[in-house]
Amino acid sequence: MEESPLHPFELHDWIPISLGGLDISINKAVVMMWVVVSLVTVLMVMAGSARKLVPGKLQSLAEMMVDFIRSMIMDTMGKEGMRFFPLIATLFLFILFCNLIGMIPGSYTVTSQIIVTAVFSFLVYGLSLVMGFLLHGVKYLGVLVPPGTPGWLVPLMIPIEIMSQVARPISLAVRLFANMTAGHVLLGVLFGMAISGGLLIGWLPFAFTIAINGLEVGIAFIQAYIFTMLTCVYLGDAFHLHGDDGHAH
Amino acid sequence: MPPSQDPLYAGLGQAVRIGTDLVAALIVGGGLGWVCDTYLFDSTPWGMVGGLVLGVVAGIRNAYRSAQRWPKT
Numbered sequence: 001m002e003e004s005p006l007h008p009f010e011l012h013d014w015i016p017i018s019l020g021g022l023d024i025s026i027n028k029a030v031v032m033m034w035v036v037v038s039l040v041t042v043l044m045v046m047a048g049s050a051r052k053l054v055p056g057k058l059q060s061l062a063e064m065m066v067d068f069i070r071s072m073i074m075d076t077m078g079k080e081g082m083r084f085f086p087l088i089a090t091l092f093l094f095i096l097f098c099n100l101i102g103m104i105p106g107s108y109t110v111t112s113q114i115i116v117t118a119v120f121s122f123l124v125y126g127l128s129l130v131m132g133f134l135l136h137g138v139k140y141l142g143v144l145v146p147p148g149t150p151g152w153l154v155p156l157m158i159p160i161e162i163m164s165q166v167a168r169p170i171s172l173a174v175r176l177f178a179n180m181t182a183g184h185v186l187l188g189v190l191f192g193m194a195i196s197g198g199l200l201i202g203w204l205p206f207a208f209t210i211a212i213n214g215l216e217v218g219i220a221f222i223q224a225y226i227f228t229m230l231t232c233v234y235l236g237d238a239f240h241l242h243g244d245d246g247h248a249h
Numbered sequence: 250m251p252p253s254q255d256p257l258y259a260g261l262g263q264a265v266r267i268g269t270d271l272v273a274a275l276i277v278g279g280g281l282g283w284v285c286d287t288y289l290f291d292s293t294p295w296g297m298v299g300g301l302v303l304g305v306v307a308g309i310r311n312a313y314r315s316a317q318r319w320p321k322t
Contacts, residue, residue: 166277168273171311175265175266226262
C-alpha cells in the first residue's frame with residue numbers, strides 16, 4: 001500500500017536495445033516522446049493544410065500559437081531573431097505538449113527527467129555561444145566585463161560573470177525539471193492522502209488534488225513559456241553584445 | 250493559449266525565474282569551488298568558501314539583471 005511518491009518517475013526498459021555499448025532501450029519516456037512528436041506534427045499539419053481566409057477552429061488555434069511565438073521572438077531578439085523561429089517554435093510546442101500530456105493520469109511527463117531538459121538547455125546555450133563567437137569573434141569575451149565596470153573591479157567581475165554564465169543553462173534545465181517533478185509529487189501525495197483518509201476526511205485532500213490539478217495545467221503553460229522566452233533572451237544576448245542590461249547603457 | 254501580453258503571465262514568468270536564477274549560481278559557485286579544492290589545488294575548504302561567496306554575488310547579480318528587464322507598467 002505504501003509507495004514512494006517518486007515511484008511514478010522510475011523508468012523501466014520495455015525493449016532493451018544496446019548499440020555498441022550505448023543504451024538506447026525503449027522505455028515509457030521514449031514512447032511518450034514519440035507520441036508528443038507525432039501529435040504536434042499531425043495537429044500542425046492538419047491546421048496548416050486548410051489555409052482558409054476565414055480560419056476554422058484548429059487553424060485559428062495554430063495561428064494564435066504562431067503569433068504568440070513570433071511576438072515573443074520580436075520582443076526579445078528583434079527582427080533578426082526570426083531565423084530561429086523553427087527552433088523556438090519546436091521547443092515551445094514540444095515542451096508544452098510534454099507538460100500537458102503528462103497531466104493525463106497514467107501517462108508520463110517526459111520533462112520530469114532532468115536529462116531531457118538538460119539536453120535542451122545545453123543545446124540552446126551552446127548555440128548562443130557559437131552564434132556569439134561567430135558574430136563578434138574574440139570580442140564576444142567582452143560579455144565577461146559588463147560596461148561601466150571600474151578598472152580595479154575587473155579581476156573580481158570576471159569570475160562572477162563566468163559563474164553567472166555557467167549558471168544559465170543549469171537554471172534553465174533545473175527550473176523545468178523541478179517544477180514538473182514537484183507538481184506531480186505533490187499531486188501524488190495529496191491523492192494518496194485522499195485514498196487513505198477515507199470518506200470522513202479524505203474529501204479535503206481530494207478537493208486540493210482537483211484544485212492543484214488546475215494549477216498544474218497553468219504551470220505547464222508557464223514553464224513552456226519561460227523556457228522558450230529565456231531561449232530567446234540568451235540567443236538575443238549573442239546578437240546584441242551588452243544588450244543584456246536593457247536600456248541602461 | 251496564454252495571451253502573450255497578459256501581465257499575469259509575464260509577472261508569473263518573472264517570479265518563477267528569479268528563484269532558480271539565485272539557486273543555480275550558488276550551486277555553480279559551490280561546485281566549482283569544490284572541484285578546485287579536491288582535484289586542482291588541495292586547498293580545502295577555501296576554494297569552496299570563495300566559490301560560494303562568488304556564487305551568491307553572481308546569483309544576486311543575475312536576479313538583479315532579470316529584474317531590470319521587467320516591463321514598466
